[in-house]
Amino acid sequence: MIRWIIIFLVIALIAAVLGFGGIAGASAxxxxIIFxxxxxxxxxxxxxxILRK
Structure with missing residues (x-):
């Protein structure tokens, strides 16, 4: 699950650098949600x- 968070975070950062658009908003x-x-x-x-111990 952490892998997916990192992937979408990288995609969102790249899209943000290129200009906030549909891809950046969707990726973010x-x-x-995954986070x-x-x-x-x-x-x-x-x-x-904790409850098991």
């Missing part, structure tokens, strides 16, 4: 680990 949006999903999964994993 996808990167944000927040990753954070939720991380928190749930940490909570599960």
């Amino acid at each position: 949006g996808i990167a944000k 927040y999903i990753f954070l939720v999964i991380l928190v749930v994993s940490l909570l599960m680990r």
Whole structure:
């Protein structure tokens, strides 16, 4: 999942350098969504680990 975040972040940065357009907005949006999903999964994993001990 981190790999996808990095890929979309790089695409968004390249598109930003070339000018904010549809590609930059879409890539940044996808990167944000994947980032927040990753954070939720991380928190749930940490909570599960703490509760098991």
